[in-house]
Amino acid sequence: MLSETDQGNIFCDYFVNCAGMWARELGLECTPQVNIPAYPAQHFYATTGPLSQGVKGLMPIVRDFDAHTYAREYNGGLMIGWFEEEAKPAFEEQRVPKDWKKHLKKDFNHFRPLWEKAVHRIPTLKHCKNPELTNSPDNFTPDGRWILGEAAEVKNYFVACGMNGNSLQGAGGIGKAVAEWIIEENPNKTCYHLIYKDFLRVHNSRPYLQQRTKEVVGRHYSILYPYQCEYKYARKLRCSPLYSVLETRGAVFGIKMAYERVLYFDSTYKKGDKKPEMPPGTFFKPKFFDFMKEEYLACREGVGIIDMSSFSKIELKVDWKLLDSSKNFVQMILMYLWVP
Structure with a gap:
């Protein structure tokens, strides 16, 4: 791996980006670019x-x-x-x-x-x-978790940044974890929930990060109710072609990988009313429970159509000349995956 610096060229087997609030910019200077969505908040x-x-x-x-x-x-x-x-x-x-x-x-x-x-x-x-x-200023990530581990874009390029205001709590341990990761080529089990995630370009855009930063800072000291804490900023960036149609049917949206996905439908919504929103969170039965019950019964006893636009699509291309000896095995896999 080659690193060009103002002190000349540096050749190395491993590179660790722990540049704090400059980590994102350093990632963008790489070829290919490495997405490191971390942005400083006041x-x-x-x-x-x-x-x-x-x-x-x-x-x-x-x-x-x-x-x-x-x-x-x-x-x-x-x-x-x-x-x-x-x-x-x-x-x-x-x-x-x-x-x-x-x-x-x-x-x-x-x-x-x-x-x-x-x-x-x-x-x-x-x-x-x-x-x-x-x-x-302190560096924050879109989900309030550290960015730790090997980047998807460049082999042996490690990232350790985005401490989200908890630098003193994790700095020593993170250095030890990354060092062991490089030497043993396997992350410590205690780091699994912090491992570097594959981010999209939209996550690394400055406008997105500036909007999300407003909200993610306060989550440190907020009560986050399970499955009832959707973000309010940096929304409507990736939408299904059916988004506006679903919205007029009383859909309440959440996000997954910046994609707007329907969580449930408010069956009391009428055209012209204020768009429904998720009610305040609770540790008891959520206020939208009855709406989800209606949907469940409708699908169980009738017919349901689900918009799956946000799900990943995988295209498989097979070179039959190279795989001729295992052709039957590959055909079996393709049939299992429903790929024609």
């Missing part, structure tokens, strides 16, 4: 300095999930940060600017309501009149 935290009613001794890290706030001791005072419900992408430029620190603004309108919630939870913050606000 991450705000404030420091109080020593407080008049000081923080004495060791203080545990405090997390207030309702206020999307965390706090810890810092130089005799507190450091308070947020994973707010609606965050801001760090940069609007095509690339992360070289002088990136000059492009980070201290948005006090965005900060004040966050600070007020922190004061409500930690009353001693009332004694801090001028907290020092810092805007420190």
